[in-house]
Amino acid sequence: MIATNQGLNPAFHEAVCALAVNTWDKKKKNRHIVRGSVILPKSVGKDKKILVIAEDEEAEKAQEAGADLVVGSDEIPNIVSGAFEFAKFDLILTTPEMLKALRPAARKLRGLTPTVKKGTVLTDIAAGVKKFRNSVEFKTTKTGVCNVGLGKLTLDNESLKANLLAYLSGIRTFKPEDTKGEMLQKVHLTTSRGPSVEIAIKELKALGIK
Structure with a gap:
């Protein structure tokens, strides 16, 4: 081929x-x-770096699935201000519950912003981490x-x-x-x-x- x-x-x-x-x-x-x-x-x-924005049980599952870093809603203000270095990640995944909280950060995240259309907003975050390793x-x-x-x-x-x-x-x-x-x-x-x-x-x- x-x-x-x-x-x-x-x-x-x-x-x-x-x-x-x-x-x-x-x-x-x-x-x-x-x-x-x-x-x-x-x-x-390729070693794809995945950031997950989730909380509680979903955050724990993402960590166990091998996400490179898992943060909660408390880091969103730092993303907006530029204090959080998100550009080193290839992909950002989140859960539907976090979408509203993430809206203020959308302009900053630009192409990395999780969306339903891209499939980066997931109800099963652990499966998503494993799947997107090959995306x-x-x-x-x-x-x-x-x-x-x-x-x-x-x-x-x-x-x-x-x-x-x-x-x-x-x-x-x-x-x-x-x-x-x-x-x-x-x-x-x-x-x-x-x-x-x-x-x-x-x-x-x-x-x-x-």
């Missing part, structure tokens, strides 16, 4: 999926910026492009294929309502340091993207 260059150490490089997506809004005559996260079935080989975040550019790592080159081809299909199926669920036609326009696979290869959308659909 992905051929590595001779001399390329697979432990330090990853397979990358470069997408051109259709997010055109015909009425407003511009593109939507689409962002979200997709859960992959296989490990991407990837994406955001389309103004020209409708986004690049996402699918895993280290130490993964076998079947695992990389499973991650690719899961990612493409997942990103299609974020298609804006105002966008007409197929969301996926072009799909290229490449490595951290290597040439890219285009894969036809028809071939990907035949492989099982939803």
Whole structure:
């Protein structure tokens, strides 16, 4: 599926999926910026740092599940003021009960703000911590492009294929309502340091993207 260059150490490089997506809004005559996260079935080989904002029993469960740090509502004023260093985390998870308390911090957290749409507001926080260890975040550019790592080159081809299909199926669920036609326009696979290869959308659909 992905051929590595001779001399390329697979432990330090990853397979990358470069997408051109259709997010055109015909009425407003511009593109939507689409962002979200997709859960992959296989490990991407990165140590993702997860912050959980929860209290009481859910906080204890998150800690046991392996969250890197668990804080309660008492830290929210510090997030708002900038005293709490949240930027070192890749993901922030919370519970529905904490949403109202988190509203003042939304502008500060920006893309890390937990939302129902992104799936980062969870009733089962422990399961969420374990699941999101294998998640990837994406955001389309103004020209409708986004690049996402699918895993280290130490993964076998079947695992990389499973991650690719899961990612493409997942990103299609974020298609804006105002966008007409197929969301996926072009799909290229490449490595951290290597040439890219285009894969036809028809071939990907035949492989099982939803």
